[in-house]
Amino acid sequence: MGRKRLTHGVALSTLFVSLTASALELDLSQPSSLALVEQGCAYGRGALAIEAAKAQGLNNLRLFLEGETSFSFSTDESMLLDEQYDQDTREVLISGIAQGTVHADFGRPEIQGDDTCVTVRLTPPADDALSGGDDGIAWDSQPTISVVVTGEGKNQSGLTARQAAEQDAFRRAISQALGVMVKSGYLQQMYSSMSADTNNDDFNIEEVTRQSLSMQSQGMITSWNEIASQKQADGSLSLTLDVNVERQKMEDKVAQLIKSLGQPSVHVNARLPVVKSVFSETLAGMGFDLSSDEAQSTIILDVAEKAKVTSSGLQLEIIAVMRDSVGNQYATWRNDPTFMSLPNEPGMLDQLAAIHLATDQTKQAIKIQLQTAAEKMAMRGGPVRQLIFSTRAAGQQGQLFTLLSAINGVSDIKMATKSNKVVVQLRSLSNASELAQYIEPTLRVHQPKYRSKLSVMNEYQINVL
Known part of the structure; x- marks a missing residue:
């Protein structure tokens, strides 16, 4: 009872999953609660393979629910699916x-051969889950939000x-508190005040915020x-907790996220010094953070400039590609070189660059593309970050x-060995x-007898050494 210090923990997730075809089935034994049944498989044996198989089965179900995979069902089955698994569900x-x-x-x-396979059964959530379970809770000036949640876990x-x-309970508490924030309109209001383009149908600020938190x-x-608390027959434990979420700290986290989306840090690469200077001054004037180092930037702006001599005079074509530090491209802005022509004389390129970037229309277009790039990056899981391991600290790379x-909020993992580093x-x-902070306890699980040293x-x- 009372206040406790939170502990760090991880829940095992994907291993090397078997690339078998998905074979989703419907459990019609209880038509009032139609269950989706799927099988996940992972190469190997033991606890890691079992957890990886579970994660694969759940991921197959997620792909089905997102419409990425489809199956042939009878008319009656399709009607039950549409009824019990509507868009909100x-x-x-x-x-x-x-x-x-x-x-x-x-x-x-x-x-099954070299694989470990687990059957996963998923049913529609209870009505209180669909409503966010936040009846009677308001996002107001109260310093804390109290929510009752149930979490489950096993050794x-x-x-x-x-x-x-x-x-598990803490994640549910944060998700429920976020639901209160969303229903109040507070989240969308915060993002709308920062974003120049709030009508992007591909961007879901609520989902990105859940992922971040x-x-x-x-x-x-x-x-x-x-x-x-209740111990289950399979050895797992169910805990019902009354959790207090601090409203101000949650608002601070959300504000930090929204700032990174609305005003990402930018590094400008340009061949012409004047183009780099004008771009940098223009972006700074719009509130973006500028960085002299690509490694410290959310978005790198690669600017290509091409002078064109036409019958009407000298023109300048500018193409700005917005990418991350490893080369993934997210957005592109280009000017209309025919907008302005000047005499083909020394110094005219500088003037053309300044004129093209000075209009309010151009500034707004660049701002929208930068924010679009940041949003696309967020929807993919956030910026790409690198962990550079010594071979001793990396240990068994598969594990x-x-x-x-398994770390919540981490995705799109790729590993490579370079110059005796992983x-x-x-x-x-x-x-x-x-x-x-979240990787450190994971590494203690990875190699209990080796104390890794992390430096940002x-x-x-x-x-990681």
Whole structure:
């Protein structure tokens, strides 16, 4: 009872999954609660393979709910699906799977050749989950929001059933508090005040915020009381907690995220000094943070300039490609070179660049494209960050991949060996310092007898020795 210090924990996720075809089935034994049944498989044996198979099965279900995969059903089955899995229900389940907060029933592991396979059974969420479970809670001036949530967990490597259940409950508490923020209109109001283009149908600020906050419950939960606990037959533990979420800290986290989307830090690469100077001055005047180092920038602006001599005079074509530090492209802006022609004389290119970038229409177009780039980056999981491991700190790379994949809010992991270093690229909306805090306990699980040393080199690189 009372205040506790939060513990760090991880829940195992993807391993090397078997690339078998998805074979989703419908459980019609209880038509009033139609269940989706899928099988996930992972190469290998033991606890890691079992958890990886579970994650693969859930991911297959997520792809089905998102419409990425389709199956042939009878007319009656299709009607039941449409009735019980409407758009709101699908969005709740998709979000829950992505954040690791959805409850699913898992069958007993089975060995199929070199794979371990697990059957996953998913049913529609309860009505209170669809409504956010926040009846009677308001996003107002109260310093804390109190929510009652139930978390489940079982013993895992480096994590007790109680710790896993607490982590599950904390994620649910943050998600529920965010639901209150969304219903109040506060979240959209904050983002609209920062964004020049709030009509992007491909961008979901609520989903991005959930993804960002999923790693940071320790910083927003002030205390909790245990209401009830129950041990399940399979050894798992169910905990019901009354959790207090600090409103101001949550608002600060959201404001930090929205600033990174609305005003990302930018580095400008340009051949002509005047173009780089004018671009930098223009961006600074619009409120963007400028960086002299690509490694410290959210977006790198590669500007190509091409002088054209036409019958009407000298023209300047400018193309700005917006990418990240590893080369992924997110948006492009280009001018209309025919907008202005000047005599083909020394110094005219400088004047053309200044004129093209001086109009309000051009400034607004560049701002929208930069924010679009930041939004696309966020929807993919955040900026790409690098973890640079010594070979000793990396240990078994397959297990390292699995454990890093399990961290909430981390995605798109790639590993490579370069110059006797193991370089891990991943996406995360958390900044480098916060990410390091969550990676450190993961590495203790990875190699309990080896104490890794993490140092944040810059906003996008973490060194691990």
